[in-house]
Amino acid sequence: MRKISENRCYGGIQGVYSHQSEACGVEMTFAVYLPPQAEQGPVPVLWYLSGLTCTHENAMTKGGFQCHAARHGVAIVFPDTSPRGDGVADDEAYDLGIGAGFYLNATQGPWEPHFRMYDYVLEELRGLVQESFPVTDRHGITGHSMGGHGALTIALRNPSRYQSLSAFSPIVNPSQSDWGRKQFSAYLGDDEATWAQHDASILLGESGWHGDILIDQGTDDQFIDLLRPQAFAEAASLRRQPTVLRLQKGYDHSYFFVATFAGDHVKWHADRLKAERP
Numbered sequence: 001m002r003k004i005s006e007n008r009c010y011g012g013i014q015g016v017y018s019h020q021s022e023a024c025g026v027e028m029t030f031a032v033y034l035p036p037q038a039e040q041g042p043v044p045v046l047w048y049l050s051g052l053t054c055t056h057e058n059a060m061t062k063g064g065f066q067c068h069a070a071r072h073g074v075a076i077v078f079p080d081t082s083p084r085g086d087g088v089a090d091d092e093a094y095d096l097g098i099g100a101g102f103y104l105n106a107t108q109g110p111w112e113p114h115f116r117m118y119d120y121v122l123e124e125l126r127g128l129v130q131e132s133f134p135v136t137d138r139h140g141i142t143g144h145s146m147g148g149h150g151a152l153t154i155a156l157r158n159p160s161r162y163q164s165l166s167a168f169s170p171i172v173n174p175s176q177s178d179w180g181r182k183q184f185s186a187y188l189g190d191d192e193a194t195w196a197q198h199d200a201s202i203l204l205g206e207s208g209w210h211g212d213i214l215i216d217q218g219t220d221d222q223f224i225d226l227l228r229p230q231a232f233a234e235a236a237s238l239r240r241q242p243t244v245l246r247l248q249k250g251y252d253h254s255y256f257f258v259a260t261f262a263g264d265h266v267k268w269h270a271d272r273l274k275a276e277r278p
């Protein structure tokens with residue numbers, strides 16, 4: 001692992017690092033915020049998965065998470081959204097290829113050699129964070145838009161790995177959306193049966209989640225028809241899944257919206273990550 005930068009921030013350290021990823025087959029950059037409490041001992045971890053076109057940097061610089069993480073004593077990890085660099089396939093569209101990994105393992109060419117963000121986030125980067133930083137084995141996960149899709153699908157498929165779950169304006173029904181169908185067809189192929197494992201509304205309906213889920217969604221979100229929050233609400237109702245879905249009046253899809261509710265999400269996770277183990 002290579003240190004790119006470290007800056008003092010709210011009494012803790014905002015770091016940016018890179019490493020050679022086995023899962024993605026390229027050098028990957030990520031950011032970690034360590035709160036001041038990490039100087040006294042290991043702290044729980046919150047994963048923040050970003051959306052289309054983002055790197056590790058967007059949420060790190062615009063989300064305003066650090067002050068809340070410092071208050072609650074939680075580390076935050078900001079991974080990249082796709083592999084990038086020499087030999088990595090791309091597409092002209094902003095919503096396919098670089099910056100649009102959709103947190104899955106591609107099975108189709110030309111994506112399959114590098115687009116393995118599911119394994120990267122769930123296994124490889126988690127292992128690296130766990131061994132390189134003063135963190136506990138209590139992990140929560142959240143994300144925005146495509147990153148909200150990643151957070152929900154990764155947690156719903158791996159409930160024992162995450163103790164808390166939330167999302168900001170997530171893509172929740174990608175198999176029925178133009179933010180999903182095009183990408184799943186490219187990355188996974190045309191057999192739609194393989195897509196269900198990457199659709200939060202389907203996964204929730206099938207298996208539920210062991211805790212409660214917080215979702216914030218702006219009512220003036222310009223992409224709301226692509227996100228399909230109604231599908232997740234229906235799945236949660238049918239499943240009797242404890243869920244707090246807040247439709248936030250007047251908010252759009254931007255990082256102004258994310259920053260507004262960042263504190264609520266960090267507290268949501270901290271309360272659950274620091275609770276007594278059952």
Ligand SMILES: N[C@@H](CCC(=O)N[C@@H](CSC=O)C(=O)NCC(=O)O)C(=O)O
Pocket residue numbers: 050051052053054058062094144145146147253254255
């Ligand atoms: N360029 C596109 C939309 C790009 C966009 O809005 N990306 C969002 C995430 S959307 C879902 O995953 C984002 O977080 N952008 C980065 C930022 O810093 O705002 C278009 O204009 O249509």
